[in-house]
Amino acid sequence: MQRSDDRAGRSRQRRAQDELQASQYARSLIEASLDPLVTISPDGKITDVNEATIRVTGVAREQLVGSDFSNYFTEPKKAREGYQQVFAKGSVTDYALTIRHGDGKLTDVLYNASVYKDGRGTVLGVFAAARDITAQKKAGEERSRLAAIVDSSADAIIGKTLNGVVTSWNKGAELMFGYAASEVIGKHISIVIPPQLRDEERSILERLSQGHSIQPYETTRVRRDGGLIDVSVTVSPVRDADGNIVGASKIARDITAQKQASQYARSLIEASLDPLVTISPDGKITDVNEATIRVTGVARDQLVGSDFSNYFTEPDKAREGYRQVFAQGSVTDYPLTIRHKDGELTDVLYNASVYKDVGGNVLGVFAAARDITDQKKAETELQKAHSELELRVQERTAELATANESLQGEIAERRRAEQVIRELSTPVLQVRDGMLILPIIGILDSQRARQLTEQLLRAIRDNRARVAVVDITGVPAVDSKIANHLLQTAEAARLMGATVVLTGLSPEVAQALVSIGVDLSRLTTVGDLQGGIADADRRLGYKVTREGETALGRRA
Amino acid sequence: MRVPILKQGPYLIASVQSALTDADLLQMRDDLARLVGQHRSHGVVVDVTALDVLDSFAARTLRTMAYAIRLRGAQMVIVGIQPEVAFAMVQLGLSLPGVDTALDLEEGLALLNRKTSEDHASEG
Numbered sequence: 001m002q003r004s005d006d007r008a009g010r011s012r013q014r015r016a017q018d019e020l021q022a023s024q025y026a027r028s029l030i031e032a033s034l035d036p037l038v039t040i041s042p043d044g045k046i047t048d049v050n051e052a053t054i055r056v057t058g059v060a061r062e063q064l065v066g067s068d069f070s071n072y073f074t075e076p077k078k079a080r081e082g083y084q085q086v087f088a089k090g091s092v093t094d095y096a097l098t099i100r101h102g103d104g105k106l107t108d109v110l111y112n113a114s115v116y117k118d119g120r121g122t123v124l125g126v127f128a129a130a131r132d133i134t135a136q137k138k139a140g141e142e143r144s145r146l147a148a149i150v151d152s153s154a155d156a157i158i159g160k161t162l163n164g165v166v167t168s169w170n171k172g173a174e175l176m177f178g179y180a181a182s183e184v185i186g187k188h189i190s191i192v193i194p195p196q197l198r199d200e201e202r203s204i205l206e207r208l209s210q211g212h213s214i215q216p217y218e219t220t221r222v223r224r225d226g227g228l229i230d231v232s233v234t235v236s237p238v239r240d241a242d243g244n245i246v247g248a249s250k251i252a253r254d255i256t257a258q259k260q261a262s263q264y265a266r267s268l269i270e271a272s273l274d275p276l277v278t279i280s281p282d283g284k285i286t287d288v289n290e291a292t293i294r295v296t297g298v299a300r301d302q303l304v305g306s307d308f309s310n311y312f313t314e315p316d317k318a319r320e321g322y323r324q325v326f327a328q329g330s331v332t333d334y335p336l337t338i339r340h341k342d343g344e345l346t347d348v349l350y351n352a353s354v355y356k357d358v359g360g361n362v363l364g365v366f367a368a369a370r371d372i373t374d375q376k377k378a379e380t381e382l383q384k385a386h387s388e389l390e391l392r393v394q395e396r397t398a399e400l401a402t403a404n405e406s407l408q409g410e411i412a413e414r415r416r417a418e419q420v421i422r423e424l425s426t427p428v429l430q431v432r433d434g435m436l437i438l439p440i441i442g443i444l445d446s447q448r449a450r451q452l453t454e455q456l457l458r459a460i461r462d463n464r465a466r467v468a469v470v471d472i473t474g475v476p477a478v479d480s481k482i483a484n485h486l487l488q489t490a491e492a493a494r495l496m497g498a499t500v501v502l503t504g505l506s507p508e509v510a511q512a513l514v515s516i517g518v519d520l521s522r523l524t525t526v527g528d529l530q531g532g533i534a535d536a537d538r539r540l541g542y543k544v545t546r547e548g549e550t551a552l553g554r555r556a
Numbered sequence: 557m558r559v560p561i562l563k564q565g566p567y568l569i570a571s572v573q574s575a576l577t578d579a580d581l582l583q584m585r586d587d588l589a590r591l592v593g594q595h596r597s598h599g600v601v602v603d604v605t606a607l608d609v610l611d612s613f614a615a616r617t618l619r620t621m622a623y624a625i626r627l628r629g630a631q632m633v634i635v636g637i638q639p640e641v642a643f644a645m646v647q648l649g650l651s652l653p654g655v656d657t658a659l660d661l662e663e664g665l666a667l668l669n670r671k672t673s674e675d676h677a678s679e680g
Contacts, residue, residue: 461639466659495651495657496637497664497667
């Protein structure tokens with residue numbers, strides 16, 4: 001009995017020891033688990049926790065044990081339902097809960113729990129193991145975010161195998177090509193490639209599978225409705241975990257609008273009537289518009305790449321021009337003459353400036369020429385019109401000059417006529433050699449008197465007269481001024497060697513002259529013209545006799 | 557310019573060819589006064605046909621010349637005064653009183669002939 005007791009005691013002891021060892025082993029396994037493990041009593045109190053539970057809740061073991069299990073979740077009610085389910089069903093799997101850490105951090109977990117019983121089958125509590133699925137969940141979120149990005153992209157993003165079979169097809173692709181993802185996935189990509197471009201696709205996939213990188217390129221694709229679209233395509237290899245290329249992802253961007261914009265710009269350039277040209281820094285033509293082709297008569301492909309200066313009458317000046325553009329950034333109104341290949345010349349003014357890439361590097365010169373031939377022609381015509389006008393003005397001036405001359409002639413003629421009339425008004429008559437008679441009739445004013453003097457003195461010289469008889473019988477009145485004038489005339493005549501005999505002073509005139517004190521004593525005066533002539537005859541040595549009288553006289 | 561003086565028979569002829577300075581006039585006056593005695597001339601003709609102006613000094617000089625020559629026993633006649641010159645002189649009061657005038661050289665010589673023959677006649 002003693003021994004058996006001892007044996008029994010020893011076996012009990014060993015069993016206890018074994019149990020202890022087993023329990024320690026189990027404990028260490030539990031502690032070693034990275035998943036939070038917990039045992040819960042039927043009334044919902046925590047009876048044991050492992051280290052992972054302490055970490056995930058941030059609560060010390062002593063506080064955890066005995067506290068309510070549901071306290072540590074964002075949804076305590078759901079947690080309670082969970083372990084009640086375990087008691088009811090015996091176990092739950094992947095029951096989703098969120099643990100709240102003491103500092104507020106949340107941990108998404110999936111609970112797997114089952115009841116544990118004693119040897120007799122009595123339920124002692126619930127053993128619950130939580131699996132932290134935060135990382136997993138995050139990855140899922142990331143994946144769906146990426147998927148959303150891909151889906152929401154306006155660009156078509158297409159996955160395909162190296163054989164060209166479509167594996168993915170985003171919303172952008174659906175919109176761009178008009179095929180739903182379900183329609184194309186599993187089909188060959190060639191349904192969106194125009195027949196003439198299928199080789200291109202093949203060669204790209206080939207190069208890609210050989211590991212070559214593909215530069216983004218522009219090409220044309222066909223829509224479901226048969227319409228063509230311009231796209232810019234970027235193709236990238238898709239690799240598996242080992243780095244093997246297993247497919248291609250293709251991003252296609254619709255550049256129809258962009259192309260249209262570019263086409264629009266191009267058409268603007270082409271539509272310009274001015275010759276436009278771009279020149280590389282080494283002076284070669286890189287692009288031209290239609291107007292340039294017209295003005296040079298050279299085809300576009302021949303122009304492009306040729307030397308810019310070739311097409312001008314003064315190549316050196318042209319070169320100097322684009323050198324200036326590179327040096328100064330621009331030139332304005334640079335005059336040059338373009339020579340058409342047929343020899344026709346066009347005068348132009350060049351306006352040019354450098355054009356740069358986004359980085360500010362000079363790519364070349366953009367030069368626009370303005371045809372000023374018409375302008376020059378207009379100028380020439382203007383000048384012609386001007387000179388014609390001048391010619392006409394000259395002609396007119398000449399006409400006027402002629403008219404003026406003839407007018408002058410007429411005036412002179414008239415003067416002569418007037419002179420004749422004046423002279424006739426005071427006639428100077430020669431009656432004998434050396435004798436002049438001036439019969440004056442009418443009013444003798446100072447102008448007529450002066451004229452009388454001039455005529456008398458000139459006649460004395462011209463006729464070599466020695467005596468002049470001035471008869472004023474016909475003059476109604478003589479004032480002192482006229483009288484003095486007559487005196488002066490007589491003296492002037494004397495200086496010329498001639499004598500003036502004044503005749504015909506009426507009684508009134510004689511008395512008037514005396515009363516105003518004019519001294520005519522220095523003047524030879526005779527009563528009448530007859531007496532005056534007789535006096536003159538005597539002075540000149542003439543002797544006038546009547547034939548009969550003479551004969552009678554002789555006889556007597 | 558010195559006025560050339562020609563001897564023509566019993567007369568001297570001073571022919572003024574261009575505008576005269578005062579010195580030229582005085583020179584002519586002195587020359588004539590001297591030559592009249594030297595050549596025993598009866599008369600002097602001063603021809604001013606070429607002159608288109610006779611100022612007061614010229615007129616006075618001609619007058620004094622005439623008086624001086626008369627004192628030397630000869631007659632002086634001024635010939636060729638142009639109409640314009642004559643009237644201008646009269647208007648300036650330069651009427652050469654007591655000086656004989658004639659139309660031109662020919663008339664001047666004729667006048668001298670008449671005068672000297674009268675003299676001779678009165679002498680005779």
